[in-house]
Amino acid sequence: MNILADILSATILFAAPLLMVALGGMFSERSGIINIALEGIMIIGALCSCLFLRVLDDSGFGALHPQLAMFYAVLMAAGTGALFALLLAFASINLKADQTIGGTALNMFAPAFAIVLTWAIQGQGQTTILIPTWARITQETFGIVEKDTFLQNLIFKSFYQTTIWAIVLLIAAVIVLYKTRFGLRLRACGEHPQAADSVGINVYRMRYAGVFISGVLGGIGGLAYTLAAGSAFQSTVSGYGFLALAVMIFGNWKPWNILGASLFFALFKILGSYSGSIPFLPKFENIKASENIYLMLPYIVTMIVLILTSKKSRAPKSEGIPYDKGRR
Amino acid sequence: MSEKKKRSFRLPNMTSFFASMISIGIGLVFGLILLIILNPEASGEAFVSLISAGFRSSDKFAKVLYQAAPLIMTGLSVAFAFKTGLFNIGATGQYTVGGAFALIAAIQLQQPWYVCLILALIGGAFWGLFPGLFKAYFNVNEVITSIMFNWIAMFAVNLTINNLPMMLAKYWGGAQMDRTANLAQANPSALIPRLGLDELMNSNYMNISIFIAILFAIVAWIILSKTTFGYELKACGFNRNASIYAGINAKRNIVLSMVISGAFAGVGGGLYFLAGTGQYTLLKQLLTAGFNGIPVALLASSHPIGTIFSALFVSYIQVGGDAMQPDFVKEIIDIIISVIIYLAAFALLMRELLTRRSMLAHDAEGDTPLPPADPEEKSEVSES
Numbered sequence: 018m019n020i021l022a023d024i025l026s027a028t029i030l031f032a033a034p035l036l037m038v039a040l041g042g043m044f045s046e047r048s049g050i051i052n053i054a055l056e057g058i059m060i061i062g063a064l065c066s067c068l069f070l071r072v073l074d075d076s077g078f079g080a081l082h083p084q085l086a087m088f089y090a091v092l093m094a095a096g097t098g099a100l101f102a103l104l105l106a107f108a109s110i111n112l113k114a115d116q117t118i119g120g121t122a123l124n125m126f127a128p129a130f131a132i133v134l135t136w137a138i139q140g141q142g143q144t145t146i147l148i149p150t151w152a153r154i155t156q157e158t159f160g161i162v163e164k165d166t167f168l169q170n171l172i173f174k175s176f177y178q179t180t181i182w183a184i185v186l187l188i189a190a191v192i193v194l195y196k197t198r199f200g201l202r203l204r205a206c207g208e209h210p211q212a213a214d215s216v217g218i219n220v221y222r223m224r225y226a227g228v229f230i231s232g233v234l235g236g237i238g239g240l241a242y243t244l245a246a247g248s249a250f251q252s253t254v255s256g257y258g259f260l261a262l263a264v265m266i267f268g269n270w271k272p273w274n275i276l277g278a279s280l281f282f283a284l285f286k287i288l289g290s291y292s293g294s295i296p297f298l299p300k301f302e303n304i305k306a307s308e309n310i311y312l313m314l315p316y317i318v319t320m321i322v323l324i325l326t327s328k329k330s331r332a333p334k335s336e337g338i339p340y341d342k343g344r345r
Numbered sequence: 346m347s348e349k350k351k352r353s354f355r356l357p358n359m360t361s362f363f364a365s366m367i368s369i370g371i372g373l374v375f376g377l378i379l380l381i382i383l384n385p386e387a388s389g390e391a392f393v394s395l396i397s398a399g400f401r402s403s404d405k406f407a408k409v410l411y412q413a414a415p416l417i418m419t420g421l422s423v424a425f426a427f428k429t430g431l432f433n434i435g436a437t438g439q440y441t442v443g444g445a446f447a448l449i450a451a452i453q454l455q456q457p458w459y460v461c462l463i464l465a466l467i468g469g470a471f472w473g474l475f476p477g478l479f480k481a482y483f484n485v486n487e488v489i490t491s492i493m494f495n496w497i498a499m500f501a502v503n504l505t506i507n508n509l510p511m512m513l514a515k516y517w518g519g520a521q522m523d524r525t526a527n528l529a530q531a532n533p534s535a536l537i538p539r540l541g542l543d544e545l546m547n548s549n550y551m552n553i554s555i556f557i558a559i560l561f562a563i564v565a566w567i568i569l570s571k572t573t574f575g576y577e578l579k580a581c582g583f584n585r586n587a588s589i590y591a592g593i594n595a596k597r598n599i600v601l602s603m604v605i606s607g608a609f610a611g612v613g614g615g616l617y618f619l620a621g622t623g624q625y626t627l628l629k630q631l632l633t634a635g636f637n638g639i640p641v642a643l644l645a646s647s648h649p650i651g652t653i654f655s656a657l658f659v660s661y662i663q664v665g666g667d668a669m670q671p672d673f674v675k676e677i678i679d680i681i682i683s684v685i686i687y688l689a690a691f692a693l694l695m696r697e698l699l700t701r702r703s704m705l706a707h708d709a710e711g712d713t714p715l716p717p718a719d720p721e722e723k724s725e726v727s728e729s
Contacts (some may be wrong), residue, residue, distance in 0.1 A: 039568040077571075101541045104687070108687065110691040112691060113694075114690030115690075117432055117643075118643055118686060118690055120686035122640075122683045122684070122686040122689075125640060125682060126684070128676070129676035129679035133379075133677060133680065135674055256492075258629060259492045263489040304504075305508050306508070306627075309501070312629075313496070313497050313504075316493040320494075321484050323490075324485060327484045330485070332486070
């Protein structure tokens, strides 16, 4: 039973960053901008929030009010991610550049900048930023006695504030996208910007908003990934930004589908890393390094599902096309 | 008509060259400022080695050429796909599979270098087949397929190499467990020939791979701009429906574009691993070489011949970056390159302005295509 709790809690832990970043990508693409820079945005969000956590730890504030400090870190990740994303918005909206150009530049900039900055702050060769131990939510946070039960293992094994934020932001995303005037306008700009413009919607402003929101979600997602991946930030999010892009397409640019896609992908990923300790899975004893088979599994399964569901797949019609007022 | 067409094709090439030069200049100045901020005392010396290390000695220059060869190939891979309207973010996977095919041919099958290189080409093409097929027949976005197949390639190659005992360095008396055999021990005939260039340049990095890469760039240029086949590929990229209407088999062309693009990346992997100076390490991280093809292609505005020069430039300042150590991190180079690419967006704007001005000056007939609008001209339409 304990292994089941472990697998489920790890799945949720890894699904949270995928979910948030994919939702970010969704907002950007729904407004008409392909955001390939999600990887870079995640790194910048994680970098700044982890540095901020270090500062809070050194000043003693973090140990006193751990969850309040985490809340500030989340805000930091969101803010820096959004600022960084504005660079993409400027290149692709104002300059009407190819959206992959700006995105590639940001993806290349972020990890290099992270390494340069961590070196500059922490001294030569110090490329990791340790995350304070108080960041995790434990039984202690709620004053509950620690017990080795299924439920406690499920919830507290790896529980961070970012997981709560993932749920809150998912609900917020659904409401904003489908229940507000803003959401309707945003979607219109991704489908038919000329029509949106003709009824008085400022397409440039809506696209800026879409990219900004993707920066907020991508930044928090970066922090969530770093918390999930280990005890330190190492100037990388190991391709999770690109995976989130895949999850977004897998989820057909719809929030609930994206939730399903990220849980599905995370579950297969965790099954891969736990494959040795799950009794009913085949072990492939005569093959060396057979763990690679399980590590491949999430990607292969995703591809198969994509082929099966591709008939229904529908991207926002005008994504990737710079909007030009002169061409109606 | 034909004369006018020629002019409008030639003109953007020159202006895009100047635009790229200006971007590079600004990028380097940005790098200098960054160096001064980080460490003012060492910055002057570091900047000098950044911009001159590649020419300082013949072995450094050999390193530039050695690094540039695979970069040209992955750059070509991305550029070829861009030209045909596809975004090949999977050059990494194709590079990995190409490299693995080459190494298996070299070590397990004991083949000479040219056979290994052909297998690298086939390996890359094979891995490019999947995004192409999925895009053409199942309507799956090539970006997502490429990303997924990058990871599948890495795990599949790790799995395969682990299960071929001859492949690992340990079998040939090497100390490391986690990498493939040293080619000089396992099969010297699989090494890419050096033709005495290594002695001439005084560097064991030097071989003929740069010339092979340049040859491929010329082939790519001929395919794209001199053949009907290339025209069809580009037409599908511009407007799939229009090309179907014109009788072009769009599905077949999408698959072929990706296969050719993958083949270029595969050869890149082959060139790198058959040089004998790099061994495939069984890591759980994607090789960055394929991703570096994207900036190379963008810097060259996806022109096949341009990728030769942009790859040489990227390689040149990477060698410069290595020379800046240990005072500075070599990742500063990536920052400079990213700034240059970002400025390419401005370059696009500049190019449009230049093209428009010269068209207005030269064209009196009045049937010029509508020039792209200036972003400054946009009027503010307020909400509600």
